[in-house]
Amino acid sequence: MQENEATPEDPNADGQVSDAVAGNWVDTRAPEWTRPYLRLSRADRPIGTWLLLIPCWWGLALAMLHDQSPRWEDAWIALGCAAGAWLMRGAGCTWNDITDRDFDGAVERTRSRPIPSGQVTVRQAVAWMGLQALIAFCILLTFNIQAIGLGVLSLVPVLIYPFAKRFTWWPQVFLGLAFNWGALLAWTAHTGRIEAPAVVLYMAGIAWTLFYDTIYAHQDTEDDALIGIKSTARLFGEKTGPWLRRFLMGTVGLMGLAVIFALLDEASILAMVVALAGPWAMGWHMAWQLRGLDIHDSAKLIQLFRANRDTGLLPLLFFIAALFL
Template sequence: MTNTSPVPDGQVADAEDRNWVDLYAPASTRPYLRLSRADRPIGTWLLLLPCWWGLALAIIHDQQMGWQDAWIAIGCAAGAWLMRGAGCTWNDITDRDFDGQVERTRSRPIPAGQVSVKGAVVWMCVQSLLAFGILLTFYVNAILLGILALLPVAIYPFAKRFTWWPQVFLGLAFNWGALLAWTAHTGALEAPAVVLYLAGIAWTLFYDTIYAHQDTEDDALIGVKSTARLFGEQTAAWLRRFLMATVGLMGIAVIFAAIDDASVMAMVLALGGPWAMGWHMAWQLRGLDIENPAKCLQLFRSNRDTGIIPLLFFCAALFV
């Protein structure tokens, strides 16, 4: 396939309808905000929610909650927005040749000619430095974890070139906040956070396999690998396995976090989180149609609600 002109007004093909970037942002900033996926907020939610899971479970674990936790929650939100933007900018820099050959991605700012590679690099550095400034307000161990997170972020865009499982690398990057937020609260990385991190990776395998089914034909033509292509008609069976892994691992993380100091009622309520999350994932499976890209995108976006569900249960458990 060859590159074509961008959609009218430079809007990216898979952006949400009537998003704030295309409606209200100054024209000069729109290409850079599109590069950061600010017009597609689902990615920020998927990066942020594991952070808030980790913070909530850490509070359940030690039964200590203060004003610093409010800052951790806010800092994670701002950091997730910035680092999701920086990561997506890096992804688009490395994938600029591939993106120009895929129907869904050819309207992105770099292949569409809205932003130069040099401009994208500068924008990526600005976002990263702002996020680093937020990170410096946390415990030193959290700072070190935040710096280490750059490794999976840097590797992910290349994973689709050498493995059928690039979604694993996305999971490693997108769920790092579970480790970081736990450590930002407690000062140390502990087993419940690690198990929660693994649950998040299983969840990422679930939702990003659905997402990748939008591009299987183009990916096959250009030689890009994904779990969607690997699983093919067996996708639903694999997604069930990821569902069970997500629910089981998150349940274990809750038990590990609550076993020492939390009340029985708090543990039971918190365990309702992965249980309810699993039902939402099962709902997605019932509606799955891997031959329908629009449906795949709709289900992928619904994972904001999937991730909010356990957070609500965890937060409720803080007050019993």
Template sequence: MQGNSPVPDEQIADAVQGNWVDTRAPAFARPYLRLSRIDRPIGTWLLLIPCWWGLTLAILDGGDPRWGDLWIAVGCAIGAVLMRGAGCTWNDITDRDIDGSVERTRLRPIPSGQVSVTGALAWMAAQMLLALGILLTFLPAAIALGFLSLVPVAIYPFAKRFTWWPQIFLGLAFNWGALLAWAAHAGGLSWGAGFLYLAGIAWTLFYDTIYAHQDAEDDALVGVKSTALLFGKDTPRWLSWFLVGTVSLMGVAVLEAVLPDASPLVLVLAIGGPWAMGWHMAWQLRGLDLEDNRKLLQLFRANRDTGLIPLIFFGAALLA
């Protein structure tokens, strides 16, 4: 499936320095692993973390932890790697002409000629089939949500062509796991799941606007849209609103999950999750420099920790 590459086997601009794909993976596999962004694991974390939010809050909501929840947590982790890989492959297929015109993405496997479109489609299908095998081990409601998730995933790569808000479509796709994992535990959804999903979308608007500022100049030249271009120098004010939205909506989700039966200790621990997450987002705002791409990438990657912070509090609430 691999074509002859006309360019050297260089590291892609935003890949983690010294990652194992570039240093240890077999040469024939590297283009496909790069298509799946295995050399840039932050996206997998950002897809996985809402799944774990949904699972932990669903357990708090029902008050009925089960051994099967361990499989849901592990299955979501494996599924996040596979579906993030499939989604990124689809994104690179649809964006192959644009990526070749943007400095940060010109060395991606398809525009650089390392992988053909046919090879990329086959790779995407293989990842999706493996993910399907995991999905089918969950409850029927979660399986149905898994199939529905393909709609925002399919639409997202085209969003920047018709709206200034493509980050909303990314949020719809990346936070679907909050609903799926909730349903995998509970067999259905509640208002808490819905508010948690909206909190994740607000968070995605926060971190992906930061990320999009790296490409703002190239995007303007190519003619694609983003919140970074829409907000411009007013970005910090918008990010502040997304911070407030994330914390507020997650706070409502927590209250929906734990009330009215939670003890004061469980309530304080659970509500501490969005509060601490908000402080970490505020720290990012204090360090924001829209002209420094290195800093923008650093802050974007810091959102792994941002998303894990509430899980520490939710986990403590489960143990209380």
């Protein structure tokens, strides 16, 4: 057997990250020299890109509903947000791994990441982070000046987030601030200004992030307790279920308000009803997750976390349908 071939005793001998999607394209098809960098960007775990991108598409779709004036340039905003989400998620995750390299080495699930496992150096990771951010900035420059300003401002929560777990039990709030910024940015890229519906939609996204990332954080509660990392999962413990129900209600209620504020003046009653069905459907999908929740089953936790791609896409489908009414 070749030296770098994975064995049952050492499933990460080829450098795979322990919580990566099985058979992902990075581990099976990407050139070998690129794999550590793509793993830094979480390209082997695409759910994070979806969770960053979906609020962008919410904001864009709701903005088009708000002024009833979809334009061809909106297609570029949607594509630009997709490329930017992949790049900035990669840059953000690289920054997270740089700042958390000592913590990651002490946690079972994360010690196989590229920096603690020795696949890349910190200097290489910094260079890779800068390259991703630079390309993303070039894409941002194709948007209007207001959106460009918001894009630059988004770096503040991105830079703070990795340190939040050191000083607050609510680091998921900081993740929500960073991950849902696209709702504000895409709305502004279409309309040229921030308005109340975008802000309320942003708040709905933060509540959703508290929901799904609390589920995700339960995978690491034992290791986190040993090394002093704070999280909502540790804070809530066995009372996680009731807290997740509160986040569910906050997500649905705030998104419903965003829809009403956005469509009240211009859209038809039928379009309003169809658009409001979006947060309703999202709420049912979140309720389904709650029914299957077991905070002591890591396999179930990661399955539910990844299901949030579909959770977030559900209201988008209804927003798009409402555009044709």
